[in-house]
Amino acid sequence: MKLYDWSPAPNPRRVRIFLLEKNIDIPIEDVGGDNLTLSPEYVRAYPEALVPMLELDDGTRIGEAMAICRYLETLYPAPPLMGTDPLDAAMIDMWERRAWEQGMLPAIDVLRNSLPQFADRSLAGRHVPLPQIPALIERGRINLNQFFTKFDVQLEARHFLAGERYTVADITTLCAIDFASLSGVTLPGHCTNLTRWYREVSARPSSVLSVKRTDGKPNALGQ
Amino acid sequence: MKLYDWSPAPNPRRVRIFLLEKNIDIPIEDVGGDNLTLSPEYVRAYPEALVPMLELDDGTRIGEAMAICRYLETLYPAPPLMGTDPLDAAMIDMWERRAWEQGMLPAIDVLRNSLPQFADRSLAGRHVPLPQIPALIERGRINLNQFFTKFDVQLEARHFLAGERYTVADITTLCAIDFASLSGVTLPGHCTNLTRWYREVSARPSSVLSVKRTDGKPNALGQ
Numbered sequence: 001m002k003l004y005d006w007s008p009a010p011n012p013r014r015v016r017i018f019l020l021e022k023n024i025d026i027p028i029e030d031v032g033g034d035n036l037t038l039s040p041e042y043v044r045a046y047p048e049a050l051v052p053m054l055e056l057d058d059g060t061r062i063g064e065a066m067a068i069c070r071y072l073e074t075l076y077p078a079p080p081l082m083g084t085d086p087l088d089a090a091m092i093d094m095w096e097r098r099a100w101e102q103g104m105l106p107a108i109d110v111l112r113n114s115l116p117q118f119a120d121r122s123l124a125g126r127h128v129p130l131p132q133i134p135a136l137i138e139r140g141r142i143n144l145n146q147f148f149t150k151f152d153v154q155l156e157a158r159h160f161l162a163g164e165r166y167t168v169a170d171i172t173t174l175c176a177i178d179f180a181s182l183s184g185v186t187l188p189g190h191c192t193n194l195t196r197w198y199r200e201v202s203a204r205p206s207s208v209l210s211v212k213r214t215d216g217k218p219n220a221l222g223q
Numbered sequence: 224m225k226l227y228d229w230s231p232a233p234n235p236r237r238v239r240i241f242l243l244e245k246n247i248d249i250p251i252e253d254v255g256g257d258n259l260t261l262s263p264e265y266v267r268a269y270p271e272a273l274v275p276m277l278e279l280d281d282g283t284r285i286g287e288a289m290a291i292c293r294y295l296e297t298l299y300p301a302p303p304l305m306g307t308d309p310l311d312a313a314m315i316d317m318w319e320r321r322a323w324e325q326g327m328l329p330a331i332d333v334l335r336n337s338l339p340q341f342a343d344r345s346l347a348g349r350h351v352p353l354p355q356i357p358a359l360i361e362r363g364r365i366n367l368n369q370f371f372t373k374f375d376v377q378l379e380a381r382h383f384l385a386g387e388r389y390t391v392a393d394i395t396t397l398c399a400i401d402f403a404s405l406s407g408v409t410l411p412g413h414c415t416n417l418t419r420w421y422r423e424v425s426a427r428p429s430s431v432l433s434v435k436r437t438d439g440k441p442n443a444l445g446q
Contacts, residue, residue: 056310060310062310062313062314062317063317063321064316064317064320064321066316066320067313067314067316067317067320068313070309070312070313070316071309071310071312071313074309074312075309086293086294086297086298087279087283087285087294089293089294089297090285090290090291090293090294091285091290093287093289093290093293094285094286094287094290097287097289097290098286098287102348122362123362123366125325126365126366126369127369128365128369130362130365130366131358131362133356133358133359133362135354135356135358136356139345139346139353139354139356142349142351142353143346143349143353146349146350146351
C-alpha cells in the first residue's frame with residue numbers, strides 16, 4: 001500500500017492523522033507541484049486529480065479520505081476510530097459528515113475563492129476552469145461561525161465530538177478548524193467548549209501537520 | 224424507529240430508496256411545511272433543521288442520509304447495499320461520496336440559487352439568511368456536465384457504479400440526476416453508458432419518488 005498525499009491540503013491530513021493514531025506505517029508520497037497545484041505527473045496518472053489516494057499493491061486505487069479510513073479501520077481495528085457498535089458508528093459518521101460539510105467545505109470556499117493561486121480553480125479535481133466566486137468568501141465565514149457555535153454546544157457535555165472516545169469526527173473537525181485558520185478565521189471567544197477541545201486535540205502527537213514522507217522535504221512548519 | 228422525511232428533497236429520498244430495496248417497513252413522517260420549507264414544528268424540535276432524520280425508540284436521533292443507511296445496513300444486512308468485503312465497501316463509499324459531492328451538491332446549487340422560494344436560503348439547515356449566489360448556477364451546470372461524463376466512463380465496463388451489484392453509490396447517483404433534472408439539466412446525449420444505467424435503475428420499484436407515508440398525502444407525482 002502507498003498513500004498519495006499533498007502536505008498543505010486538509011483532506012489528506014485527515015488520513016495522515018488516522019495513520020498516526022493507529023500507528024500504521026506505510027509509504028507516503030507527496031505529489032504537490034508548483035504554485036499550490038498537484039504535480040502534472042500525478043494528474044496524468046490519476047485523472048480524478050484529488051488527494052488523498054491509497055494505492056493497493058495490485059494497483060487498485062481508493063480515493064476519498066473517509067473511504068480510505070474505513071478500509072484501513074477494517075485492516076487495523078485498534079484503536080477504533082469509527083465506532084464500536086452500530087449506533088456509535090452512526091453517530092461518529094454523522095458528526096464526521098457535519099464537520100466536513102458544515103466546517104471543511106466553507107473553509108475551502110473561503111481559501112479557494114480568495115487566494116490568487118486558485119484563480120480558475122475554485123474547486124479541486126475539476127478539469128475545466130472554474131472562476132472564483134467572491135461571494136463564497138463571505139458565505140463561508142458565516143457558515144464557519146454557525147459551525148463553531150453548533151460544535152461548541154455539542155462539546156458541552158462530551159469529551160469528544162461523538163462521546164468519550166477520540167474518533168474521525170474529531171479528526172475532520174480539527175482539520176477544518178486549522179484550515180479555516182489559514183484564512184484568518186479563528187475560534188470565537190464565546191466557544192469555550194470548542195476551545196477546550198481544540199487545545200486538547202491539537203496536543204495529540206498525531207496532530208502535527210506532517211508525517212514521515214518519502215521525499216525528504218520539510219513539513220509545512222519547516223521542520 | 225421513525226424516519227422524518229420531506230418528499231420533494233433529494234436527501235431523504237436516498238433513505239427511502241434504501242428502505243424499499245431492503246424491504247424495511249418503518250413509519251415515515253413528512254415534515255414539509257409551506258412554500259418549500261420544513262415545518263416550524265420540526266425545526267423547533269430538531270434545530271439541526273435537516274432531513275432525513277431517523278429517531279430511535281429511545282429518542283436518539285441519527286442525521287445524515289448515509290449515517291442512517293449504514294446503521295440500517297447493520298440491522299438489516301440483506302441485500303447488502305454498502306459492500307460485502309472491506310475493499311468492496313471502500314469502492315462503494317468512494318463512488319457514493321463522489322456522486323454526492325460532484326453530482327448532488329452542484330444539483331442543489333443550481334436549484335437553490337435559482338428558485339425564488341430559496342431566496343436567503345441558498346444552503347439547507349442554516350439559521351441565518353444566506354443570499355442566493357447566481358454564479359453558482361452556472362458553476363453547478365459545468366460541474367454536472369463533468370459529473371455526467373466521469374460517471375459515464377465508469378459505467379463503460381460495469382453494470383452498476385461500483386461493480387456488478389446495485390449499491391448506495393447507484394442510489395445517490397440516481398437521486399442527483401433526478402434532482403438536477405428538476406432544474407432542466409438532463410443527461411447529455413453522448414453519455415450512452417450512463418443513460419443505459421439510468422433507464423435500468425429508474426425502472427426498479429424502489430425508484431418511485433415516494434413511499435408509504437403516514438400523512439396520507441399523494442406523492443410528488445400526484446399518485
